Structure formats: C-alpha cells, structure tokens
Amino acid sequence: MSEMTQTASSEARPYHHGDLSRALVEAARRILETEGPAALSLRAVAREAGVSPAAPYHHFKDKGELLDAVAHEGWAALDAALGEARAKAVDSKERMTSLGVAYVCFARDNPALYRVMYDCSRDKDALPEQMKEEGAYCQVRNTIDERSGGTATPLDLELATIAAWCAGHGLAEMISFKQFDPLKEALGGEEAFLRAVFEHLGMFAKLDQA
Amino acid sequence: MSEMTQTASSEARPYHHGDLSRALVEAARRILETEGPAALSLRAVAREAGVSPAAPYHHFKDKGELLDAVAHEGWAALDAALGEARAKAVDSKERMTSLGVAYVCFARDNPALYRVMYDCSRDKDALPEQMKEEGAYCQVRNTIDERSGGTATPLDLELATIAAWCAGHGLAEMISFKQFDPLKEALGGEEAFLRAVFEHLGMFAKLDQA
C-alpha cells in the first residue's frame, strides 16, 4: 500500500509512486490553500508531489481533468458542510438560513477551492452531476420542500431552489470584497451580516404566503 | 489624429501608433468577444493591434492593468444598460425586476467581458470605485429607495441593495448552465425564467411589508 502523503522533501521515493492520482489531487489542494489559484500550475503540482512535470499525464488527460478531480472533492466537502448545518438546525424556519450561512461560510473558508469548483463547471456549461443525486443542490431543494410542507408545486420548488442557490452564490462572491466591512462591523460580525442579507432576500416570501 | 482602428492585416502603420492605449483595449474586447477569455493573452492583444509584444508596456504596467481598462469599459456599459432599463419601466413595482433582468441579460450577452469585470475586482478585493458614484450599484440602490418611498433606513437600504446585487450576480452566473434549459422552455423563454426566479426571490418582502 501507499506510504505517507509525501512532499518533495521526503526521502527517496520508489520509482513507481503507488497512488499518484490521489497524491496529485492532495498536492493541488495544498497549493490552492497556501498559495492561491494563481499558483496552481500542473508543474507546481508535480513538483509538490515530487514527480516530473510529465508524470500527471499518465493519470489525467490534461490539467483540466486534474482540476475536475479537485473540484469533485470540493463539491463533496460542500455537501458535507451543508449536511451538518441542516442537521444542527431544529427549527424549519431557521434551517434555511443556516443552510445559506453554511454555504457562504464554506466559500469564504475555501475561496480557492470554491473558485476551482465553479471554473470547472463553467468549462462544461453545467453544474456537476454530483449535485443531482443527494448533493448540495438537492439538500437545498429538500429543505425548501420541507419548509413549504410539501405543498409547493414542482415548478415553484425548482424555481425557489434556483433562487436560493443564486442568492447564496452571489453572496459568497461578494462577501470577500472589503467594501462591506464597515457594514459587517455595524451589524456585529460577519455572520450577523450574512443573516441580515438573507433576511432581506426574503427568499421564501412566495412560499410563505401560500 | 488616429486613422482607422487597425488590425494586423492593414497596410504599413507609422512607427508611432497615435493612440495605442485605446487600440489595445479595443483589440482586447474584440478578442474577448470572438475567442473568449482563455485566448486573451497580452501577446494576442498586441498581435491584434499590429504591434510588438512589448509595446503594451509603454501604456500599461502589466497585463492586469490592461484588463483593468477593459473592465472599466465593461462597468460603464453595464451602467448604461441599467440606466436604459430603469428609464423604460414606468411602474415602480416593475422597475426593480426590469433592472434585474437587464443586469442578467448584460452578463449573458457579454459573458467574457462580465468575467473580466469580476476577475479584476477580485484581484483588488473590491468592486470598482466607478460603482460608488452614480454607477450601477447606485442605480440599484436608488431604485430600491424610490420603491420604498424613501422610508427605508440607510441600513435596510444598504442591505437590500446588497441582497439584490447578490441575487443578480448569482443568477447571471447560473443562467449559462444548460441545466436550466428545460425549465426555460417550460416557462416560455429565458426572460420569463428570469422574471420567475426574481419573483421567487421576493427580494423586497421586508421593504414591502413596512
């Protein structure tokens, strides 16, 4: 089996790595966290994993495919984060806001990973299949459905899910702009700011009045 | 003065271009529209403008500064688009939705430019100054203020503006995913889809009930 996850500084590695695919993805995530998306070159990933620049091509068709793998892990992590938030909130009314806050916090805490996730999606003009089957998107839809007491029509449910997703993503992209720092302070912290914006969105006005 | 906007194929250009800054920005926009953001290299821009790869450095500190100039024009174009939409809508209730639709349509019709606009903002962790003074952001705030009859507190007004902006941006980024194509058809077109989502956002529930 594979030894430790190994960086370039380790002792001599056997000629065959053992599990280079995995090591490359982990190296990529390490670079993303420490140096940001701009530093994420294929060569840098290979360097970090301690292999030659051409080695990754035996495991991924090209750079894009490696990033796809990274993005896949990102979506899985987001799924998990939303799942936790959903489980914690007891009140159905509050659960939706918690979900939104959790989404934005994930993006804030993993900005580079979040960027890669959407960059990959854009290249394929589609959100990952992963989301369709019990992924993050479904969690949002289920939470909304639950909140509406199951009375929402499929169309309304889908529209509400899209609306919520867009609001979350939009806020996730805005939250890092320092423009809003004074406002965050005035409201007593970032999470309070998030909750205030979500409240203003009143994303479920239509469902509530039904 | 400057001759025609000139591509690489034109007849011999004088050694000094005349207005290379402008020509470079225009060349960049041309490349963005025809070949997309991935093809937008400094060298390609210089090629398109018919100058050497080093020429741009006498007008812009680096590639980022050229993109800043492109982004600046993008924000101006967005301002104009929102201004038009705002002027057309007579009903105060409808005006807000029209503004949102216009925003998303701008992003859909100028996807590469829209991307450059936000990429530049991210590099500076701030939306452009441009927006602060009668720019797009102010137009949204003014429209919201107008709608609330001027009764909204400054805090509520700011939060509502942020909420609306996030919703618009989020929807703008999602609209291109083909995931939602069936839904668009079901609703009878893309604009109908946009309006439906905006309606579901009920972005002004809080202001309306006041």
Next chain:
DNA sequence: CACCGATCTAAACGACGTCAAGATAATCTT
C-alpha cells in the same frame, strides 16, 4: 538643427502546458 523624451522593436529569460522517446518496475504468461 540638435537634442530629448516618448514610443516602438528585437531579442532574450524563465515558467507554463503538452508530447514523444526512452528507462524502470510491476504483472502476467508459460
């Protein structure tokens, strides 16, 4: 007219993504 600063070119550097050839090791066949 001579000069000077602004503008452009030519040539080079290192880093990048990618590919073709060859080396090495694990696995399969007999």
Next chain:
DNA sequence: AAGATTATCTTGACGTCGTTTAGATCGGTG
C-alpha cells in the same frame, strides 16, 4: 523461474506566455 507485456515515471523538447533590457525611431522643444 524466465521472459514478455504493460503501466508508470523521466528526460528532453516544442511552442506560447508575461516580462525585461537594450537599442531603433520619431515628434516636439530649445
């Protein structure tokens, strides 16, 4: 167990990129 096959990794190369340095060219000022 020995040889053949296949998967994996390295070396070296190609073209492109952003950027810098040195030199060529030109417009305007004395």
